[in-house]
Amino acid sequence: MSEYVVELKNITKRFPGVVAMRNMSIAIRPGEIHGLIGENGAGKSTLIKVLTGVHIPEEGDIFVDGEKKVFRNPVQAREAGIACVYQELNIVRQLSVVDNVFMGRAIKKGLLLDYPKMEAEATAALTTLGHPEIDVKKECGKLGIGQQQMVEIAKAVSLDAKLIIMDEPTSSLGKEEIEQLMETVRSLKKKGVAILFVSHKLEELFELCDRVTVMRDGEHILTEDIETMTEERLIAAMVGRTLDNLYPKEFGEKGDVWLEAKGINEAGVLHDVSFRAHAGQITCFAGLVGAGRTETMRAVFGADPIDSGEIFVKGKKVTIKKPADAIKNGIGFLTEDRKGQGLVLSLGVRTNLILANMKGFSKGPFLDDALIEKTGQENVASLKIKTPSLDEVTAQLSGGNQQKVVIGKWVNTNADILIFDEPTRGIDVGAKIEVYNVMNQMVKEGKCVIMVSSELPEVLSMSDHVVVMRGGRVMADIDRGSEHFNSEDIMKAAWGGELD
Amino acid sequence: MSNMKTEANAIKKDSTIKTILQKMGSIIALLILIIVFCIALPDKFPRIANVMNILKQASINCLISSGMLCALITAGIDLSVGSNCVLCTCTIAVLVQHGVKNPALLILVGLCVSTLAGFINGTLLTRLDLPHPFVSTMGMKNVLLGLALVITGSKSIGFTNTGVDSLMWIGSASIFKSGSFPGIPFSFILVLCVFFLFNIFLRKTALGRKIYCCGGNPEAARLSGIPSKNVLTFVYTLSGFMAGMAGIICVGRLASANANAGATYDNDAIAACVIGGASFTGGKGTIWGTLTGALIMAVIRNGLNLLGAQNDIQYIVIGSVIILAVTVDVFRNKMEAKARKMAAQ
Numbered sequence: 001m002s003e004y005v006v007e008l009k010n011i012t013k014r015f016p017g018v019v020a021m022r023n024m025s026i027a028i029r030p031g032e033i034h035g036l037i038g039e040n041g042a043g044k045s046t047l048i049k050v051l052t053g054v055h056i057p058e059e060g061d062i063f064v065d066g067e068k069k070v071f072r073n074p075v076q077a078r079e080a081g082i083a084c085v086y087q088e089l090n091i092v093r094q095l096s097v098v099d100n101v102f103m104g105r106a107i108k109k110g111l112l113l114d115y116p117k118m119e120a121e122a123t124a125a126l127t128t129l130g131h132p133e134i135d136v137k138k139e140c141g142k143l144g145i146g147q148q149q150m151v152e153i154a155k156a157v158s159l160d161a162k163l164i165i166m167d168e169p170t171s172s173l174g175k176e177e178i179e180q181l182m183e184t185v186r187s188l189k190k191k192g193v194a195i196l197f198v199s200h201k202l203e204e205l206f207e208l209c210d211r212v213t214v215m216r217d218g219e220h221i222l223t224e225d226i227e228t229m230t231e232e233r234l235i236a237a238m239v240g241r242t243l244d245n246l247y248p249k250e251f252g253e254k255g256d257v258w259l260e261a262k263g264i265n266e267a268g269v270l271h272d273v274s275f276r277a278h279a280g281q282i283t284c285f286a287g288l289v290g291a292g293r294t295e296t297m298r299a300v301f302g303a304d305p306i307d308s309g310e311i312f313v314k315g316k317k318v319t320i321k322k323p324a325d326a327i328k329n330g331i332g333f334l335t336e337d338r339k340g341q342g343l344v345l346s347l348g349v350r351t352n353l354i355l356a357n358m359k360g361f362s363k364g365p366f367l368d369d370a371l372i373e374k375t376g377q378e379n380v381a382s383l384k385i386k387t388p389s390l391d392e393v394t395a396q397l398s399g400g401n402q403q404k405v406v407i408g409k410w411v412n413t414n415a416d417i418l419i420f421d422e423p424t425r426g427i428d429v430g431a432k433i434e435v436y437n438v439m440n441q442m443v444k445e446g447k448c449v450i451m452v453s454s455e456l457p458e459v460l461s462m463s464d465h466v467v468v469m470r471g472g473r474v475m476a477d478i479d480r481g482s483e484h485f486n487s488e489d490i491m492k493a494a495w496g497g498e499l500d
Numbered sequence: 501m502s503n504m505k506t507e508a509n510a511i512k513k514d515s516t517i518k519t520i521l522q523k524m525g526s527i528i529a530l531l532i533l534i535i536v537f538c539i540a541l542p543d544k545f546p547r548i549a550n551v552m553n554i555l556k557q558a559s560i561n562c563l564i565s566s567g568m569l570c571a572l573i574t575a576g577i578d579l580s581v582g583s584n585c586v587l588c589t590c591t592i593a594v595l596v597q598h599g600v601k602n603p604a605l606l607i608l609v610g611l612c613v614s615t616l617a618g619f620i621n622g623t624l625l626t627r628l629d630l631p632h633p634f635v636s637t638m639g640m641k642n643v644l645l646g647l648a649l650v651i652t653g654s655k656s657i658g659f660t661n662t663g664v665d666s667l668m669w670i671g672s673a674s675i676f677k678s679g680s681f682p683g684i685p686f687s688f689i690l691v692l693c694v695f696f697l698f699n700i701f702l703r704k705t706a707l708g709r710k711i712y713c714c715g716g717n718p719e720a721a722r723l724s725g726i727p728s729k730n731v732l733t734f735v736y737t738l739s740g741f742m743a744g745m746a747g748i749i750c751v752g753r754l755a756s757a758n759a760n761a762g763a764t765y766d767n768d769a770i771a772a773c774v775i776g777g778a779s780f781t782g783g784k785g786t787i788w789g790t791l792t793g794a795l796i797m798a799v800i801r802n803g804l805n806l807l808g809a810q811n812d813i814q815y816i817v818i819g820s821v822i823i824l825a826v827t828v829d830v831f832r833n834k835m836e837a838k839a840r841k842m843a844a845q
Contacts, residue, residue, distance in 0.1 A: 344716035
């Protein structure tokens with residue numbers, strides 16, 4: 001028995017135009033929870049895909065239980081005992097839990113499927129995970145996200161995987177579901193299963209992991225016991241420099257109310273929502289997931305129809321029926337889901353940058369290519385968008401750079417009121433700070449910035465004013481100067497408590 | 501920094517090579533076909549009269565394909581173009597039967613009918629939120645064909661000697677005739693003009709760019725203030741208009757109106773676009789590629805005809821060419837990816 005269950009030695013993987021992983025080594029012990037962390041584009045996904053046989057590395061060796069292996073396809077990796085729970089779940093929602101657990105390796109009795117046996121095994125796997133309550137005959141689409149994830153993990157468990165890779169497993173889960181997941185991970189560890197836990201959230205790593213590996217620019221930076229680690233050192237290793245301040249807040253000059261909503265109602269979603277946002281300030285919307293913050297923003301922006309309510313821009317009542325109306329009134333909206341709603345991934349940076357203001361970049365019906373080129377180059381420079389050229393397809397960019405392209409899109413509309421919905425979700429620390437600096441810059445220029453955020457430290461550090469929502473209602477309205485401007489009171493309001 | 505710049509340049513250079521390859525790919529295929537037929541039929545195929553004939557034969561498909569290309573770019577499809585084209589011709593025929601002889605009026609009415617049909621396609625798709633244009637346009641394909649059969653009483657109506665020669669001239673005439681030179685078909689000159697405008701429209705105008713955006717991500721386009729639904733409605737209306745224009749060419753080209761004449765038009769148009777580099781997943785395709793695709797189809801049909809091959813063989817060959825063209829495209833993309841990978845080392 002070797003010391004490591006899975007070991008990668010000096011792996012190099014190249015892609016068109018880029019070396020995704022250079023001389024990377026990582027060794028995982030049996031029964032350990034091994035954290036893997038790095039900025040977006042650091043090479044974590046590539047590492048996972050090499051481990052699961054999706055990518056074949058050009059150089060280097062893979063060892064499983066001390067034995068050298070070559071994975072030419074995902075099936076070989078699976079047979080060697082490596083399973084992966086991807087961030088975007090590989091669940092066929094229309095099929096039952098059993099069908100999903102045994103996808104591609106159904107148990108047969110003669111020519112027919114042996115459902116009783118598969119059901120028993122699936123139930124056994126889910127029981128091991130502490131979720132005997134999941135009905136294995138149920139359609140997966142009818143389960144919650146947390147339960148769907150358990151089905152994925154059950155798939156791995158029923159394979160007798162030695163190593164289960166979990167890629168950002170908590171990103172779409174609620175607090176309670178995260179707790180449950182952590183319990184499951186710990187119980188797997190007790191059974192001797194090794195876990196490679198990929199996460200952006202430092203606190204999860206500290207809570208869960210035994211050891212942690214940091215990657216940067218496709219290379220191995222360090223592997224250490226988590227006990228000897230500090231948060232600062234982890235971040236420094238990740239970004240390659242020390243960050244003095246994760247939240248570089250700067251203050252603008254408070255101006256007039258530029259965006260005001262009065263009594264917005266949307267049946268079953270929003271109830272009498274009113275708020276004011278000033279120029280020269282960052283107004284944060286805090287609350288739990290599902291509190292109606294995104295819905296409020298979509299209503300203000302005209303993305304969803306409202307039943308009643310009034311919207312005032314710079315003191316003037318406006319009618320906003322569709323996003324184009326909002327844009328005409330100088331409102332920009334960076335959606336939470338940048339891939340699904342922010343970018344046209346199949347098109348280049350150039351076109352995405354002018355997406356929201358084609359008219360401004362046209363002379364008559366014709367696009368003004370010279371102006372587009374000039375503005376594009378300016379955007380790339382000022383927002384530090386890392387792209388080989390303006391013609392690069394946005395699908396090829398990292399999450400942080402995609403977000404910057406979306407920001408550029410709204411900068412180019414000359415919007416005065418900018419709504420950022422979870423702008424830093426899923427992007428790395430370095431890019432986060434750059435996003436904050438863009439917001440600071442806007443506020444200093446006297447613009448009105450609104451940020452929806454679920455991260456309390458971010459809310460407390462970056463906001464001038466906080467609106468707390470719960471269940472589609474505004475619960476509290478707190479100024480930075482107020483005595484309630486602290487995490488306890490904001491959480492209290494978010495959970496429905498009264499502030500005095 | 502300088503390193504990054506050279507890398508960026510290398511990628512840029514790569515992408516120009518890629519675009520050239522993408523443009524040239526179908527042209528090379530066309531040249532190979534021409535050479536093959538020149539060798540197989542040395543005294544029939546490479547004659548100037550035959551070349552002009554091919555261009556004439558390609559015109560209808562070219563015009564229909566230009567509208568189809570826009571639908572494909574939006575990740576949609578327009579299956580009603582064949583019926584729509586035929587309906588335009590039949591409408592004109594019925595009007596002629598009833599004594600309308602003014603060519604301008606006939607053209608206007610024909611185009612209006614087809615454009616309206618296209619507009620209905622777009623409206624069904626965007627306002628009734630039908631799941632995919634496949635549904636709305638397939639439905640309309642049958643409706644329009646039915647209408648064409650109804651108004652013509654399921655009969656073929658001839659245009660010859662009905663006093664609309666000037667209308668027939670558009671589809672049948674050749675200009676710049678001199679001596680042995682048979683002249684260039686007017687219909688193909690019309691195609692070139694239309695395609696030139698399409699090229700500018702798709703590449704240089706805001707609306708053209710919006711078509712690509714709506715194809716790539718309609719929700720992102722909507723949230724960026726682009727009226728996706730209007731853009732899609734426009735695309736299907738345009739496709740209807742182009743089908744109508746093809747219908748007007750049909751008047752002179754076929755010299756008769758027959759509701760069943762358009763049976764292969766939808767497939768031919770899709771094939772021309774796909775051979776020319778368009779993709780069913782949207783966002784891809786150029787008008788010149790489509791022109792090449794349509795010419796490839798016409799050359800194959802013409803060459804096989806001259807060889808004495810029947811319709812049945814033509815179907816088999818064209819089907820194989822479509823599959824081959826897309827396979828080559830996929831293969832070429834893979835090779836390019838490999839080349840870029842080598843360059844990165």
